[in-house]
Amino acid sequence: MKRLSVLYFLLSVVVAVNGQKYMTKNGYIGFLSHTTMEDIKGDNNQVAGVLDISTGDLVFQALIKSFHFDRALMEEHFNENYMESDKFPKSSFKGRIVNPSPVDFSKPGTYEVTVVGDLTIHGATNKISTKGTIVIAAGEITATSKFNINPEDYKINIPGVVREKINKNLEVTVAMKYAPVENK
Numbered sequence: 001m002k003r004l005s006v007l008y009f010l011l012s013v014v015v016a017v018n019g020q021k022y023m024t025k026n027g028y029i030g031f032l033s034h035t036t037m038e039d040i041k042g043d044n045n046q047v048a049g050v051l052d053i054s055t056g057d058l059v060f061q062a063l064i065k066s067f068h069f070d071r072a073l074m075e076e077h078f079n080e081n082y083m084e085s086d087k088f089p090k091s092s093f094k095g096r097i098v099n100p101s102p103v104d105f106s107k108p109g110t111y112e113v114t115v116v117g118d119l120t121i122h123g124a125t126n127k128i129s130t131k132g133t134i135v136i137a138a139g140e141i142t143a144t145s146k147f148n149i150n151p152e153d154y155k156i157n158i159p160g161v162v163r164e165k166i167n168k169n170l171e172v173t174v175a176m177k178y179a180p181v182e183n184k
Contacts (some may be wrong), residue, residue: 020105022051022141022178029062029091029174031149032165040074040166042067049176051141056100058115058143061092066116082156083122091121095128108137115145121154132174143179146171 027047033040044067049060064085069075079085095117097103101110116129132145148169151158158166 006162012032020053021181022053023181024049024176024178027060027174027176029060029172029175032171033165034166034171035165038067038165042069042078043107044068047174047176050181051143051178053100053103053105056097058117059092059094059098060091060174063090064088082158088122091119093119093128098129099133099134103134103136105136105141110133110135114154119149122156123148124154139180143174143176143178145174148172151170160177 030043046066098114130147135142
């Protein structure tokens with residue numbers, strides 16, 4: 001059912017946006033909290049996303065329960081105590097490449113871009129702006145970015161007992177490998 005809702009979301013975005021679209025259903029979002037006491041790393045390889053190369057518009061959505069950790073207890077605490085994933089099952093981003101015109105999507109190359117948009121996590125939405133890289137090769141588009149977020153900006157409460165184990169700024173890594181959407 002959750003996968004159907006993600007697919008429905010993506011299809012509605014594809015239908016709503018005119019232009020040449022590229023899509024992924026297995027993009028990557030990971031985060032890292034590094035402190036002297038402990039590193040906490042979560043990885044999600046089931047991120048759905050759409051990129052419209054004619055406008056630079058992009059969206060992605062991730063199911064919170066699709067984040068995985070080295071230890072099952074970390075995953076349980078992440079879902080139950082911090083992210084409340086039954087109450088807030090998804091995170092999403094809706095934004096655009098600020099200036100897509102220098103990117104020549106028709107020829108192989110590497111392009112630096114700036115992306116702005118709304119990032120929603122745990123029911124809270126904040127505007128973000130970040131640098132990214134787009135690589136065009138063999139008919140595919142790969143988009144990557146790294147940026148930091150503060151859990152408190154997304155109303156994620158970190159109990160004082162574990163505050164020293166979780167960095168106030170989490171490093172987020174996004175990597176999407178898009179393929180063209182077939183128009184029928």
